[in-house]
Amino acid sequence: MGKQLFNDPHLSADGTIRCASCHIPDKDYTDGRSVAIGVYGHSGTRNTPSLPSVEAAHETSFFWDGRRYALDKAVLDPLTNPVEMGLRDQAQLLRRVQQEPPYGRAFAQAYPDAPQAITTDHIANALVDYVRSLKAPESPYDRYALLADASALNPRAMLGLALFKGKARCAECHLLKGTPPMLTDHAYHRTGVGLDAINQHLPALTQAVIERSLQGADIGNRVATHADESQLGRFNVTQDPADIGLFRTPSLRNVSHTAPYMHDGSVATLDDAIDREVYYRSLEAGRPLQLTVEEREDLKAFLQAL
Ligand code: HEC
Ligand code: HEC
Incomplete structure (x- = not known):
């Protein structure tokens, strides 16, 4: 079921983008682009990481700034990221999955003891199992x-x-x-990469990040749509000045x-x-x-x- 979800373009706003559009199996689950391109041709701000290393490296935090500490949260984020798969919210995701009969069958097989309906937890679970099953060939x-x-x-x-x-x-x-x-x-x-570009307006930029974090804005959606803020790296997660530009x-x-x-x-x-x-x-x-x-x-x- 995880593999099916990973390869399903119907889970994107414009029906063209699936996880595998950016995590391309033949490219070691990266996309060969400098930054990712998602629904409606929108560019993100970050380079697509390879997925087999998630399990191989025993990652415990996810994304370049480590903004997620659980893989079952991280795998759902791209679905509602406005420049990745662009769904409105998890309710829309759930409707799309529930509407497709093949998932009903895959779900019944994967979770024989579960109650009737597929939930976002099941979707996350299946995606996590799939991501964890990806292995890089022996080097x-x-x-x-x-x-x-x-x-x-x-x-x-x-x-x-x-x-x-x-x-x-x-x-x-x-x-x-x-x-x-x-x-x-x-x-x-x-990293020394990218910080030069924002040095001029660092105070205004960090201030803006702190204010928005108080309002509870989603970090992932924000950094994917604001190249300048994205370069602040770990600071976006901790708001600690010592973390500016760390990845x-x-x-x-x-x-x-x-x-x-x-x-x-x-x-x-x-x-x-x-x-x-x-x-x-x-x-x-x-x-x-x-x-x-x-x-x-x-x-x-x-x-x-x-
Ligand atoms: C539009 C391209 C795109 C699509 C579609 C996409 N990803 Fe990603 N993925 C990325 C980028 C870019 C990052 C890094 C983002 C960041 O660090 O801010 C990422 C990061 C990740 C990570 C974290 C890896 C790590 O090393 O920390 C996981 C896990 C992941 N994606 C899984 C998925 C899954 C599952 C899907 C489908 C539901 C998906 N991705 C769809 C581009 C994409
Ligand atoms: C102080 C810790 C540290 C040391 C020492 C270090 N690296 Fe890195 N390396 C990093 C970080 C952090 C990044 C990510 C930087 C970024 O994305 O801006 C990175 C990125 C890379 C990348 C790019 C990987 C990718 O997938 O984009 C390569 C290649 C690399 N390092 C090779 C080396 C080599 C070769 C050396 C020794 C000369 C080295 N590193 C020493 C921390 C380090």
């Missing part, structure tokens, strides 16, 4: 780390792994622990297949993303790092094995 690094297969990584990737853990310090945030490796620390960091560390699983990069999709290629991370992370940590062209290629070979 060369999986074979290397989990099966102790030393030949799984080519010599370049081996050098890249040493840099990733050592001199380049990538593994401080993109953790290698876990089975499969999580490649994230589940924490938020300043969740993304898992790097399958990262060579999920271009473009970063929360706003503003970095086009893996080479650019590596350059940016090498430069910015080392600058931020106060230990500027010089990597040769060769070493960057090694890092890339390792990322391609993830």
